[in-house]
Amino acid sequence: MYGKKVKLRFLFLVLILASAILAVFLILQSLKENVVYFQSPSEIKALIELNKKKIRVGGMVKEQSVFITSNEVEFIITDFKNEINVIYLGAVPNLFAEGKGVVAEGFLKDKNYFLATKILAKHDENYMPPEVKEAIGDK
């Protein structure tokens, strides 16, 4: 029959293939559970059903909307068509300011309230996340 070497090689190939398939399956499975979708305030308004999953909301911080108390930060994200209230218990990044682009990550309480768990820092004041750019159109 086949030599020992051929058998060994075959066994080896099967092992690698099997583990590779397993790995890919595992990765894709947890990818499904762990991706975070990005939505604009208008998209949220258009939602029929509220999703319990973590999402990101992006747009502009509305002028005169930031309100800080001793334990939370509240502000409004707008895409100039619709807006959403954000409540955040945490430290805001340096470049967070009224009239600037922002991306918040967290959960929807209802269509008007968003509980943020993270505000994403941006590195550059002129930089606008592409998602935000798209969300607010050409403005």
Added chain:
Amino acid sequence: MLVSQIGYYSLILGLLFSFLLCGVSIKDLNSTSKQINENILSLSFLQLLLIIISFLSLIFSFIKSDFSNETVFNNSHTTKPLFYKISGTWGNHEGSLLLWLLVLTLFIFLFLIKSREQPKKYRILTLLFQQIIIIGFFLFVLITSNPFNYLFPIPSEGLGLNPILQDPALAIHPPILYLGYVGTSIIFSSSLAAVTQNYVSKEWSQHIKKWILVSWIFLTLGIMLGSIWAYYELGWGGFWFWDPVENVSLMPWLTLTALLHCIAVLERRAALKSWVIILSITTFTLSMCGTFLVRSGILNSVHTFANDPDRGVFILIFLFVLITLSLGIFFFFHKEDNKNSNSFFWLSRETSILINNWFMMYFLSVILIGTVYPIFLDVISSEKISVGPPFYQKLIVPFLIPFLLFMSLGPRLKWIKSKFVNKNSLIITFIISVMLTFFILKNLTTDLLFYTVLVSVAFFLFFTTLKELFINKFYNISQTVAHFGFSLLILSILFNSILSSEIITNIKIGEKYNYNKSEIFFKKTEERKKSNFNAIIGHFEIKDQSGKIVELKPEIRVYNQPVIITSEADIKTTLLDDKFLAMNLVKGNEYFNIRYQVKPFMIWIWISVLLLSLGGLMSLFKKKYEK
């Protein structure tokens, strides 16, 4: 202005030298002489010299704040301190590509000098392949990202360098990282040359191993510097965020590490030839992909200097050409010789290295998919998603358990066929690790079982390598040091994440904030003016449970050009923990937003990475292969 001209024309001349070098090399390839044509060496040196001149002239323009140069205008400012004027040279797209080019030519020149004992044709072919890469980058720089563009009328002031880049760690991060990143190009070129010459052998592996080590050491240090910077400058208190830009540097590191282990198998057993070649090609391809993703503006980060689609398209085409070329060469020339019928046994060093490689490839796939999938999805369905840290943690952390276990046992095995000696002492070490872990962790974490297992295997590796270090002092000491460093790294990261605590609150001047018998007292603020920024310095007193008082003074800096607010965290580092305080101010508010963290064993993370590189360094300077 004149200086820019010099820089520009030396670049063009450098490109001409590339063609000249190719011509001379091809001619020399067919000549009968045993030695390589000395002209090749001189030409290669001149090419390096030209790029050094070009690079120096760019640095000079930056120092002189010559705003007739567009790159300088976009990235510098007269009030910037000299040190950051210089580091600004490579803190931008054009300059950093010039640095790429510089490292590419530097490495091929060093390669030619260091490879005198190698076969002539192999050396020349390596040079040729490297020149193909160099020509590609010359064209890229000259066509899409010329660092010497001329501006008229000459602006009186520049736009300035992004302040978060004005930092000592970040000033040396790009050159170090590039030495590693671009260093993989030599591995790529020489493995292609070795394939065409059927020279993938023990001799080749001994010689190329040095180059793998050099790239690996620099890449390791480069990643660490970036991480240190992110830790104290971005003010989030973490050191790794699974950001796509971090991921693209980790991916070639993983394949390079796999290669480093495999090359030992090739060296000792003349096996795994194809795999070594594939890894070499993959490593460089990943470095190039990293450049593509970072430079094309697809990924969002501080590294993305300009969103110019032309650049992305250029790198993509270039990448495509290189991959096709290398795969073509691989399949056309590479023949797996079946003559050498090496005996193979399951329980051996080879198998354990294969297992190591399997894990490396798994970690690589996780990171690759996590990084690329969102881009892919955006292109095909324009859905915007992001993949966060939970994804990576969930897929990588559990697999560390078998990985660390194999890492503790593998190096105890001998080549070819082996059995475990001192089984009992290994078992005792393992039991001690488990007990120690349980004792430490029992009151600390919620997921006790999982963390006990995880920390135990980390301790197991820690103790086995430590013992090795004391008992067999010179037996493969470089490897033991590196593995010891890795175990220390994993341990510090684990304890750091288990024991870290964080307080985020908004506080006014003069207020006190109490929690868990500790107290944060915001005493006052103070203002300070510097040439390129104004700072507000907060004075905080923090009293911990034992009543010890630590003073921390974080800053908020308002840079003048460009106008950017950054916050400088204040960190008190001791061997046991880091106390980290960052503050932010939202415009027009009296509340300061503060983040106070106690991060245990932070400094050990950096120390262990240094140990890891030290292991590499020791291996590099090892005279002969130790038995």
